Amino acid sequence: LCYNSDFPELKGWRIVMPWKSVAIVGVGLIGGSIGLALRKRGLADEVVGIGHRASSLRKAKSLGIVTRTTTNLKRGVAESELVVICTPVEMISGLAVEIAQQATFPTLITDVGSTKSRHPLAGSEKTGPESARADLFEDRVTVVTPGAGTDPARVERVESFWAALGSHVLRMTPRAHDQAVAMASHVPHMIAAALAAATSSDELPLVAGGWRDTTRVAAGDPQLWLPIFRTNRDQVLKALDKFEKVLATFRAALEREDDTRLTQLLQVGKRTRDSVAS
């Protein structure tokens, strides 16, 4: 039980299991938002920010994201009960192994990678600790993906961590997660980029809201997306197959002027889209 005396807007007693020390590796948008949320909600006595750029760490501390900072991974994680890895996806597995070797405590390690991992569906065009928001995880879906051998008690502890930050927590196998996220995020990105790339300069003056919406994510940073595609390659290719099969049925209906079928297909798309908030 802890009382959020520092934050009068969070009135009353709330049942939480506070962490003594949480270490965050990488205090950008997501790591920073975790730190802010932990502190605002009074969920951790100490939040250690770990990174390789001293300037980012200083900024994170001055923004109240962390209580202590270090560029030394071993020292940072030594006495933490929980380490949350918030680095770009390609660094996660190496760091996880290193942390497991260096932690002296029975440390719980989790991460926020968007493939093969626990995955809070948060993110934005903005980056860096200055973009962090304590409410980034509120009412968002966070997927926890334990391996077959993961201790159930530890899985529950990680789930309660995300729930305490305000997330709706889903548990999935890593494979089911990667399959879902390929269709829900990675293939839409590839489609958006392909549509933008297929549009020639004489067609561009005619683009309206539909094209703009459909291609919006193509403005994302290729350097950020490349490792996402690379690490989820098999599932992206499978989801792409699925998309292409459906698109082929649209094409076939149009080719043979089958209005009934085309209407049906448009209706299926509409029904699915309508089932999701705008």
Place this chain on the structure above:
Amino acid sequence: LCYNSDFPELKGWRIVMPWKSVAIVGVGLIGGSIGLALRKRGLADEVVGIGHRASSLRKAKSLGIVTRTTTNLKRGVAESELVVICTPVEMISGLAVEIAQQATFPTLITDVGSTKSRHPLAGSEKTGPESARADLFEDRVTVVTPGAGTDPARVERVESFWAALGSHVLRMTPRAHDQAVAMASHVPHMIAAALAAATSSDELPLVAGGWRDTTRVAAGDPQLWLPIFRTNRDQVLKALDKFEKVLATFRAALEREDDTRLTQLLQVGKRTRDSVAS
């Protein structure tokens, strides 16, 4: 020269060639917005609203969209210098023929169909005269698509009409227009619908901003889109070919783990998307 005395916010003298009488067939979102813009800008002495539902016509008149209404096409167009057809696309060509036969005046006929026709790239989820806005065409692109035999003076008169409503006017052949709009609007709609339809219910909880943007237009009314696809079938199929070819290069780069090529493709998509306002 006309002075917008009714609308003090439009100060001063503006050089315009006012129309004595403009008839609008179909006073929904687009027809209604034309009427409002004509009246607000003092561009027409009389605006006749023509439709088959008396209730819509009454609403249009009470909203100040038109000065006179009728459900009788012949009577409505008889003394109009300009008739703008703003009905669903599949009714346009039949109406144009009928109007040409019935007009007693040397009437200029134009339309707002999104295929094979002059095409203001306006529109929204909202419909009906109550959604009409006088500024719907301001700073939007309107394409005027004269046939090979159209009198140049009449083309210019139609172009000046759209320019007077605040549009940026482009002149294209009907074919070039339909090709551009297939890629800029129709194929994005089909892709959005196909992506939504390809997403299964267990993947939906994981959709985030990217999927939402990419599929947004799939919420559009299938009954509205079917005739658009039907009337622009050949160009939609060609644009779909182009999109599928580009998507195939993305797939091939991912399949053979060609990071350089994949980055290049993402960059082309980003560059094109960045060249257009958000």
